[in-house]
Amino acid sequence: MKLYWTPASPFVRKVMVVAIELGLDHRIDILPTYWPHNWGFQTVELEPDFMAASPVARIPTLVTDDGVAIVESNLIYDHLQSLNEAKALLPKPGKARWEALRILGIADGALEAMIARRAELLRNGVNQSDDFIDKLRARIGRCLDTLNAEVDSFEGPISLPQIAAGIACSYMDFRYVADDWRNGRPRLAAWHAAFAKRPSMMKTEAAETPQYGSAS
């Protein structure tokens, strides 16, 4: 398999942590992608092979061994899970699964808001809406409050919602330290402190995407 990748993307990280937890990472070739900072508000030039794989022009994009390119992290999870069904990262149908889907949707919603906030900040003051940034900050806060309140529902064996929630917390540390997300959320903070020590999380720590023309 091939994975279009950057070290800064939390949704790429989600795929990588899933792959490591399922023991599939050695089967994936990493294809770095480069994103000049105007990606936040303009179409940026990307490699033709990537654009053919992903007309959405987003990462993660995974190309299966059959040559099919899949462009969204939960859909990529579906493929990876099928390659190791013995280690299920979601419970079987039933209330535990619906609760897992709830947490997954809320953690993904928080992550999407963090990316949208990043894109708005990259406008660097040109047509930048403080109201919109406030809206996203409030959404992120509500989602993290809910994860804190419902942390009991996602403790237990490693799962896809845990991975999304753990990466959401880590991305706050990477991009939005000033939000002080641990403040008022002691249970989520304690859960995250342990989760972040998993080898799959340690191996995938976020880093800035290299910029064109920078020293390598």
Add this chain to the structure above:
Amino acid sequence: MKLYWTPASPFVRKVMVVAIELGLDHRIDILPTYWPHNWGFQTVELEPDFMAASPVARIPTLVTDDGVAIVESNLIYDHLQSLNEAKALLPKPGKARWEALRILGIADGALEAMIARRAELLRNGVNQSDDFIDKLRARIGRCLDTLNAEVDSFEGPISLPQIAAGIACSYMDFRYVADDWRNGRPRLAAWHAAFAKRPSMMKTEAAETPQYGSAS
């Protein structure tokens, strides 16, 4: 089950079409939600029961018969599919499924870009970025080009990717008529013309969300 709903949301429509195709719509109570136009760039006041169900503050949100609120259309699909496994809207694991996931991801990516474009347009000129709107228009165009080129891969029995693709085309007619999406995409246009005649599509045609204070 309960579904937080508006007639304008294409992702709500996706859930409704899935429910109708699976014969589950009679089991769902529709709970209308109201969105003043500043939702595009500000936190808007919503009912407390909805905010508790969805801290992301987005629709669709489905509350299962067990009382678990799920907040994203593909995750809601997972739940609904489990209630009627006899009529699978995705193929079993294998190349046909990966191709279905590819189309689903691209159609969803186009829909997300249409919603982000709508939100930007609702800024009504205040901090509104023409560059960002152009970026989204280009992304939508590439996704529709790919659906046109790959339409053979999603013909056949009704499926989740067909539903997402069909709704994406219909949403272009609802919000972005000037884009003339059929131009240069005759195969997608022909496929959509037939798909749009399904009873599940006819029963869920898009309409504006009623505004606070308007005559009902």
